[in-house]
Amino acid sequence: MVRKNYMTKPLDLFTTTLFPPNLPEVFKQIYYYLYSNSNIPRAERLGAEMIRILFCRIYDEIHNRNGKVFIAKSHESEQEVSNRTIKLFEKVKEAYPDVFDKEEKIYLDDKSIKYVIEKLQNYALVETERDVISEAFQAFWGPGLRGEKGQFFTPRNIVKMCVDILNPKLGEKVIDPACGSGGFLVEILSCLKGKEHFCNVYGIDKETDLVKICKAYMAIVGDGHANIFCADSLYPEFWAKEMKREIEDESFDVALTNPPFGAKIFIEDKRILKNYKLGHEWIKEPSNKWKVTNSISEQVPQILFIERCLQLLKPGGRMAIVLPDGVFGNPSDRYVWQFILEDAKILAIVSLPPETFLPSTHTKTSVLFLEKT
Numbered sequence: 001m002v003r004k005n006y007m008t009k010p011l012d013l014f015t016t017t018l019f020p021p022n023l024p025e026v027f028k029q030i031y032y033y034l035y036s037n038s039n040i041p042r043a044e045r046l047g048a049e050m051i052r053i054l055f056c057r058i059y060d061e062i063h064n065r066n067g068k069v070f071i072a073k074s075h076e077s078e079q080e081v082s083n084r085t086i087k088l089f090e091k092v093k094e095a096y097p098d099v100f101d102k103e104e105k106i107y108l109d110d111k112s113i114k115y116v117i118e119k120l121q122n123y124a125l126v127e128t129e130r131d132v133i134s135e136a137f138q139a140f141w142g143p144g145l146r147g148e149k150g151q152f153f154t155p156r157n158i159v160k161m162c163v164d165i166l167n168p169k170l171g172e173k174v175i176d177p178a179c180g181s182g183g184f185l186v187e188i189l190s191c192l193k194g195k196e197h198f199c200n201v202y203g204i205d206k207e208t209d210l211v212k213i214c215k216a217y218m219a220i221v222g223d224g225h226a227n228i229f230c231a232d233s234l235y236p237e238f239w240a241k242e243m244k245r246e247i248e249d250e251s252f253d254v255a256l257t258n259p260p261f262g263a264k265i266f267i268e269d270k271r272i273l274k275n276y277k278l279g280h281e282w283i284k285e286p287s288n289k290w291k292v293t294n295s296i297s298e299q300v301p302q303i304l305f306i307e308r309c310l311q312l313l314k315p316g317g318r319m320a321i322v323l324p325d326g327v328f329g330n331p332s333d334r335y336v337w338q339f340i341l342e343d344a345k346i347l348a349i350v351s352l353p354p355e356t357f358l359p360s361t362h363t364k365t366s367v368l369f370l371e372k373t
Helices: 023-037 043-063 078-095 110-120 130-145 156-166 183-192 195-200 208-221 241-246 301-312 331-343
Strands: 174-176 201-205 228-230 252-257 280-284 290-296 313-324 344-351 365-372
Touching: 023 043, 023 110, 043 078, 043 110, 043 208, 078 110, 156 183, 156 252, 156 313, 156 344, 156 365, 174 183, 183 201, 183 208, 183 252, 195 201, 201 208, 208 228, 252 301, 280 331, 290 331, 301 313, 301 331, 301 365, 331 344
Parallel strands: 174 201, 174 252, 201 228, 252 313
Antiparallel strands: 280 290, 313 365, 344 365
């Protein structure tokens, strides 16, 4: 086992731990401390607070190389550290106006702010390896975000496998319409190995906190958070004008996504369903072929995301989508495959181990790879 060095400065031999824990473990410690001791005991609100403090750390690393502000000295009071951090956050809001609203504040109590800074001040987030940051995010936000709405963080080995198979090229335009914390997008950037390609990478998610996590993630690997949008991918009619200009149907070369999935999660909004053939009822004809009707029918989101990805792709574009295995075997879902084969060809179906998304869900899943025809 190879130990990675996350420290930004020589080890202080007077600290209580000679070998500090790795960054994901530090995030876990912070989470449990704040959950038990801070003035904000709700997990989802703690996630938002942590995003704000993380951006303070990122900003400090990038802009204050010769005079760190994100620091807690032993002789300083909790209030002194807290006041300095709150002032730093004001600069962060100016630097990242697409991430934070002007009225946003850090609500953590002084003691908790100092605790978090003491835990993080010796780590270089900007220089940390991508997979470590991903693990750290999942360790902290997992309890608050994982699985409640069918959203499950994609393990990095699955992300890497999808990117390797689709093999995005320089100059190709890539999108994840359910980007979550940004795992697919960051792996794409690693594959392309150049910040000039940030302009070709796009992400959408309708959960505000997940979008902020994704933007933090993108900011850590490089200043590439500008193409991440908070919106419902399935309802483009409701998008802002700027977003409609940036993200058009049939304009992407590659789509990768792990959409929300679950047997009890249905899209019922007729304004959304009317835009999808798979949002309508299908009937089986005597010839054993399926025919789409004019009747709108509720649908699980993962099925609609198959069609949405195909809408976004150019002819010849490739996609990978994580789906529950029921889609592949249920006789009642055969119309889905007829629809797919009318617009695309199957490149591969990769079966994933049952434990892929444990402990969040026991659902068996596979990855479907398509090329739009």
